[in-house]
Amino acid sequence: MRYVVGGYVFILVVLFLYAVQLVWRRRRLARAVSQVAQVAQVAAAAPPVPLRATAGRSIDAVPIAEDPT
Amino acid sequence: MWRDAVLVAGKDLRIEFRSRVALSQVAPFGLGALALFAFALGPDRVIMAKGAPGLFWVAVLFCTVLAIQRSVSVESANGARDGLRLSGIDPAGLYLGKSAAVAVQLVVLEVLLAAGVVLLYGARIAVPWLIVASCALGTIGLAATGTLYGALSSGLRVRETLLPFLLLPIVAPVLLAGTRIWQAGMAGGTPSDGTQWLRLLVVFDAVYLAIGVALFGPIQETA
Amino acid sequence: MTDDRSASTGTLPHPQASVAPNTGVTLAPVQTSRARVTEYTIGTLALVGTVATVWLGVWVTPPDKVQGDLVRLVYIHPGVAWVALYLAFGLAAVSSLLYLWPRTRSLFWDRLAAASVEVGVVFNICTLVSGSIWGKPTWGVWWVWDARLTLTAVLLIMFLGYMALRRVPAEPEVRARRSAFVALFAAVDVPLVHFSVNWWNTLHQGATVLNANLSPQIHGSMAWTLLLGFVALTLLFVWMLLVRYRIGVLEDWLADNELDLALAERQSEGAGLDDKSPSDQGGAA
Numbered sequence: 334m335r336y337v338v339g340g341y342v343f344i345l346v347v348l349f350l351y352a353v354q355l356v357w358r359r360r361r362l363a364r365a366v367s368q369v370a371q372v373a374q375v376a377a378a379a380p381p382v383p384l385r386a387t388a389g390r391s392i393d394a395v396p397i398a399e400d401p402t
Numbered sequence: 403m404w405r406d407a408v409l410v411a412g413k414d415l416r417i418e419f420r421s422r423v424a425l426s427q428v429a430p431f432g433l434g435a436l437a438l439f440a441f442a443l444g445p446d447r448v449i450m451a452k453g454a455p456g457l458f459w460v461a462v463l464f465c466t467v468l469a470i471q472r473s474v475s476v477e478s479a480n481g482a483r484d485g486l487r488l489s490g491i492d493p494a495g496l497y498l499g500k501s502a503a504v505a506v507q508l509v510v511l512e513v514l515l516a517a518g519v520v521l522l523y524g525a526r527i528a529v530p531w532l533i534v535a536s537c538a539l540g541t542i543g544l545a546a547t548g549t550l551y552g553a554l555s556s557g558l559r560v561r562e563t564l565l566p567f568l569l570l571p572i573v574a575p576v577l578l579a580g581t582r583i584w585q586a587g588m589a590g591g592t593p594s595d596g597t598q599w600l601r602l603l604v605v606f607d608a609v610y611l612a613i614g615v616a617l618f619g620p621i622q623e624t625a
Numbered sequence: 626m627t628d629d630r631s632a633s634t635g636t637l638p639h640p641q642a643s644v645a646p647n648t649g650v651t652l653a654p655v656q657t658s659r660a661r662v663t664e665y666t667i668g669t670l671a672l673v674g675t676v677a678t679v680w681l682g683v684w685v686t687p688p689d690k691v692q693g694d695l696v697r698l699v700y701i702h703p704g705v706a707w708v709a710l711y712l713a714f715g716l717a718a719v720s721s722l723l724y725l726w727p728r729t730r731s732l733f734w735d736r737l738a739a740a741s742v743e744v745g746v747v748f749n750i751c752t753l754v755s756g757s758i759w760g761k762p763t764w765g766v767w768w769v770w771d772a773r774l775t776l777t778a779v780l781l782i783m784f785l786g787y788m789a790l791r792r793v794p795a796e797p798e799v800r801a802r803r804s805a806f807v808a809l810f811a812a813v814d815v816p817l818v819h820f821s822v823n824w825w826n827t828l829h830q831g832a833t834v835l836n837a838n839l840s841p842q843i844h845g846s847m848a849w850t851l852l853l854g855f856v857a858l859t860l861l862f863v864w865m866l867l868v869r870y871r872i873g874v875l876e877d878w879l880a881d882n883e884l885d886l887a888l889a890e891r892q893s894e895g896a897g898l899d900d901k902s903p904s905d906q907g908g909a910a
Contacts, residue, residue, distance in 0.1 A: 337697045340758040341679060344701055344751045348675075348861065351747045355868040362875035369879065369886050370653040547810075554806055558793050567789060568807060571782040572814045575821040582825065598824065606817055613813065620725075621806055 403495040403615075410491065410499025415506060417476055424507045428468045429514055435461045436518045447524045454525035455584030458515055459577050462544070465511045466573075467566045469504050470548035474556045474565075483556070483622075493619035497549060501614065505545035512537050525588060532587030532596045539603035540580040546610040547572055553621050579603045651882060654874050660867075668864045674857025678704075681850040698759045700850050704858040705751040706777070712862055713745025714780060717787075718812035721805035735801035736877070738808060740869035742787050744862060749781045772819075772826040779818050783811040797877055 418424055439457045443449055450457075477483040486496060516533070519525050527533055551569045555561045579599040586596035682700035689696035720738035723729045756774055757767050768774070791804050 334694045336758050336762050337683065337694050340698045340755045341683060341701060343754050343758065344705060345675075345679065347747065347751055347754075351744075352861075352865060352868075355865060355872065359868055359872050359875065362872060362879065365879055366653050366875050369882060373882075373886060373889055550810065554803060555790075560793060564786075564789060564793070567782075568786045571779050571786065571818075572810060574779055575814070575817045578821040578825050602817070602821060602824075609813055609817070610810075613810065617806070620802075623802075 403492045403498070406492045406495025407498035407502060410496050411502040411506075412499075414473065414476065414500060414503030418472075418503070418507060423472055424469060424511065428465050428472070428507075429511055431468065432461050432465045432511055432515050433518050435464055436515065436522055440522060450523040451525050454519045454523040455588065456577075456581045457523070458519045458525075458584065459540070459580040461515050462508065462512055462540070462580075463570065463573065463577060465515075466504075466508060466544045466548055467569065469507050469511075470552045470569070471562065471565060473500055473504050473549065474552040474561065477556070487622060493622055494615040496622075497553075497614045497618035498611075500552075501542075501545040501549040501611075504549060505541050508541045508545060509537070512541065527587060528589040528591065529587040529593045529596075532583055532593060532600075535600055536580050536583035536587070536596070536603070539600065539607055540576050542607045543576045543603060543610060544573055546607060546614055550610065550614050550618070550621070553618060575602060575606055579606075651878070654878055656871065664864065664867050667860055667867070671857060671860035671864050674853060674860055678850060678854040678857050681846065682854065686846045686850050692763070695759065695762060696847075698755060699847075700854040701858070702752065702755040702759055703851075704854040705748045705755060706773075707855060708858050708862045709745050709748035709752045710777060710780060712859065713741050713748060714784075714812070714815070716866075717741040717745065717808050721808035721812075724801055724805045725809065732797055732801060732877070735797075735805065736870055736873040737866075738804065739791060739873055740866050742784050742808075744865045744869055746781065746784045746788065747865075748858075748862065749777060749784060752777050753781065770826060772823045775822045775826070776815075776819055779822075780815065783814075787811070797881075 436457065439453075439461075440450060443453060443457075477486065516537070520527065548569060551565060551572070555565050555568065558564060579602050582599045583596040583603075585591050586593050586599075678700055682697050686697070686700075688694045717738045720734040720741065724731070724734035724738065753774065756777070760769060760771075760774075761767050787804060787807055790807055791800060793800070793803075795803070
């Protein structure tokens with residue numbers, strides 16, 4: 334009989350632990366996804382930064398910062 | 403397709419002939435494996451003779467993995483893989499050619515290992531044609547599946563560990579069949595046991611050769 | 626299932642799907658309420674069914690004439706074996722085929738196959754261990770190279786190989802194709818292994834009749850409990866599959882959008898800065 338109990342216990346414990354792991358993993362991922370989506374929305378709301386301060390001007394028109402030394 | 407196969411097989415075999423990797427590295431490894439088995443199973447020749455068929459085929463499997471790795475890595479230098487694809491060689495021909503080259507190398511290795519097993523383990527062969535048939539069919543199966551999996555894992559940096567892991571369960575039927583046929587062909591075995599296993603090997607070979615010929619092209623695009 | 630098919634086909638996202646127009650971040654996959662309800666229903670049914678099976682199997686049903694109490698393992702062992710060997714593996718193989726078939730190609734099938742394999746591994750381990758536990762008092766040893774156990778073990782290794790291959794970093798489509806091929810080759814091999822191992826075993830052990838499964842006549846409460854066990858475990862597999870599939874969708878979305886998110890974050894940092902000398906601004910995207 335203890336073999337029967339052992340068999341049942343093993344299967345139930347393994348399945349239960351795996352199920353718990355699945356749920357926990359999904360919860361963690363869903364949280365990460367919503368965080369990412371939020372940050373993306375913030376970033377979208379911010380005005381787009383010009384790629385270079387030289388936008389529209391010749392690159393020679395922009396002074397290079399003086400070397401401090 | 404056949405012409406391309408011959409071309410590719412010739413190329414691979416020529417590379418092997420000039421570099422002699424299979425002969426100088428894989429063969430000693432195989433024979434070394436036989437020695438290790440002897441150490442593991444003790445000096446009792448009765449046990450070793452009984453185990454000889456299985457040990458032979460396990461050694462062959464080890465050598466197969468090495469041969470496939472070599473076959474794949476030959477293409478990785480100098481963009482050879484892209485060169486092959488661009489050259490317009492029929493992928494099915496490429497597959498058959500590479501498999502054939504691997505098979506030839508394996509056959510040479512098997513002759514050596516068989517000699518080793520007969521000499522070192524005291525195995526006595528009673529029905530030679532069974533032994534030869536099992537080696538021939540088994541080699542085809544190993545080369546066919548190995549080349550397939552080699553192509554699947556060709557681009558991966560973890561290929562060294564992944565290829566044996568993927569390949570060995572698949573070729574379990576070859577190992578089982580090869581061992582059984584050898585056992586049937588040894589002194590004291592029943593030769594009639596071997597025939598159903600030979601049929602299994604034929605099916606195995608046919609299936610994987612067909613898969614390789616049909617799918618090698620798409621597989622190459624994956625790597 | 627979720628309604629993220631556009632994000633899962635691997636094609637370019639529809640321009641209006643972008644939730645963040647200045648970023649490359651695509652629409653986050655949201656689980657529909659219908660999917661959530663389905664999941665909860667199946668999960669509850671699975672739980673209830675499993676508990677009922679255990680209760681009936683361990684307490685209510687009578688012991689067997691031949692095997693005594695050991696027969697109680699028949700209510701779960703063949704069930705997990707059926708799920709692992711036929712359901713999980715079969716689904717993985719079919720899904721992989723559907724992915725490779727050009728007309729039905731969709732990352733949905735790839736994710737389904739991956740989920741099926743992972744859940745299948747768990748059930749496979751349950752099969753091997755419960756089979757071994759049943760074997761000890763029946764055969765006297767923890768393991769025999771019985772045809773079915775051996776096949777299950779080989780299948781486990783194949784499953785693990787599939788999962789190892791999936792862990793190799795790659796584009797989703799490349800990973801999907803690679804995994805699908807591996808699954809296909811394994812599927813083709815299974816009948817061959819099955820025959821090999823069967824012949825291997827009978828030749829070796831002669832007429833060892835493995836009596837570990839059913840007595841010739843199984844009737845009454847035993848039959849119903851057996852059926853309930855199969856149904857409950859199948860439902861449990863489906864529930865785990867749904868959750869695991871969802872996890873795959875979320876993981877893929879995160880991996881897809883990590884880079885775009887980082888870029889978006891850099892851009893939003895730059896937005897607050899004054900227009901100082903260009904070397905002070907890290908605004909290049």
